[in-house]
Amino acid sequence: MNNLQINTTQNVNLNYTIVSIGERIVAFFIDAFILYLYAILVNLIGDAIGYLYDDRWTQRGLVALIFLPAMGYSLLMHIIFNGRTVGKMLLKMRVVKLDGSSVHWSNYLVRWMLRLVDIWLFVGSIGILTILFSEKRQRLGDAAAGTVVISTKSKTKVSHTILEEVEDTYIPQFSNVTLLTDKDIRLIKETFHIAKKSNDFKTLKALRDKVDSILQTNSVLYDKQYLDTVLKDYNYYTQQA
Incomplete structure (x- = not known):
């Protein structure tokens, strides 16, 4: 793991450990599993709606509406929980700004939008390669947003x-x-x-x-x-x- 020193606007030096690519992948799969369970739940709700409505378009519309929060899961979780998803919470990691300032919602939005390139279009290969060859273990989304994923595990009392x-x-x-x-x-x-x-x-x-x-x-x-x-x-x- 690489170490990262961030100097805050109050001239306080904070030392962090940048998480490894393995930890990031594990966190990603934890979040993916949660979304998988949510998809199963939505499917069951869709079947229940099917018994209530004969109109197939109404059923599909309601199911799509219920599933909509899952589409923005990563973005919403990072904004609400200060740079963490469930996977990141469990593995004790967080997204922070490289310059020591607070992460703005727009930074999370940039990271989320670039997941399309980092993860989905090329089955994660772009994200993995950029993390491996980046000095601060950043994927494209991190580099564009000026963020990095650090470990919050305390090694010093x-x-x-x-x-x-x-x-x-x-x-x-x-x-x-x-x-x-x-x-x-x-x-x-x-x-x-x-x-x-x-x-x-x-x-x-x-x-x-x-x-x-x-x-x-x-x-x-x-x-x-x-x-x-x-x-x-x-x-x-x-x-x-």
């Missing part, structure tokens, strides 16, 4: 970095945490964890006052909760950048 674990549904409270630098966050995190572990409330208060003097948040949160929120907010904004 978050506690060993400046980052904090943040849920996808996390809502940040302090938007100006980006005034802090990586060096600041590293020092805050190390001091916070040491003071919290030893119940050093004096150090926690001093650390909180120092951070608050920089950010000017005037928050009513308790010291521990405040510092924990600052760390998570910083992680949220740098990851979203």
Whole structure:
């Protein structure tokens, strides 16, 4: 697997592993199997509709309408689930932008449209060849959209970095945490964890006052909760950048 370093707009370097072609193929077949099951379900629904309507055109029209979401499965899943389909979720991979910015729906649209060339017209041969001979393992759709598929499997514990674990549904409270630098966050995190572990409330208060003097948040949160929120907010904004 190749490694990829992305520099975000907040000047934070994020290191990722580019997934192998084998993993991408497995993810593709997982999604294909899901669509196959959906097609069987639609066929059963079509048979049921046939019992209700004698008009064959009505039956075909309703079946086509029910099957329509499957046609845009890849596009819809990537847009809704932030660069992931079910196959990618199971194999822990995601589509991201090479420049570190957020992936726009138009980027997913370009990738989806070029599946016609990458996958369907030439039975996947174009996509496989371009992935194999691309430095960043990109198919034509990725190259055109400026995206790459990376692994989200964690090889390094978050506690060993400046980052904090943040849920996808996390809502940040302090938007100006980006005034802090990586060096600041590293020092805050190390001091916070040491003071919290030893119940050093004096150090926690001093650390909180120092951070608050920089950010000017005037928050009513308790010291521990405040510092924990600052760390998570910083992680949220740098990851979203």
